[in-house]
Amino acid sequence: MTATRLLAAGAATLALAGCSDTCGNTEISRAASPDGRSEAVVFERDCGATTGSSAQVSVVDPGEIPEYVGNAFRSDGDAGHAGTKARSSSAVEAQWLSSGALVVRYAxxxxxxxxxxxVHGVRITYQPTEQR
Known part of the structure; x- marks a missing residue:
């Protein structure tokens, strides 16, 4: 392999390494739809000390674990400006109204x-609530 090709391969490896997802998700709650075909997962996503955590919601197949950002709802506590209660696990909740309808309530x-x-044929409505 020539030096140019070796250098290009090394640069590509470094570039791809920078694309890895260093974030983690912690499940807060999970609710199955009435027909059992979908689940609403409320989770907290944390990408390290410099970003803070965020409350998110995904509609997934039964048993599926969200690995990336929420596919339905994404929020954060505005770097602490929203208050500590808004960043807590009680800041977001999801409730099925029917098999095809979900309501997400958030601080x-x-x-x-x-x-x-x-999301995936599920109609989602959103309701802001006062902080608890």
Missing amino acids: SALRIFSKEPD
């Missing part, structure tokens, strides 16, 4: 990044 102080209206 109004959270900073919202994504609220998807439909």
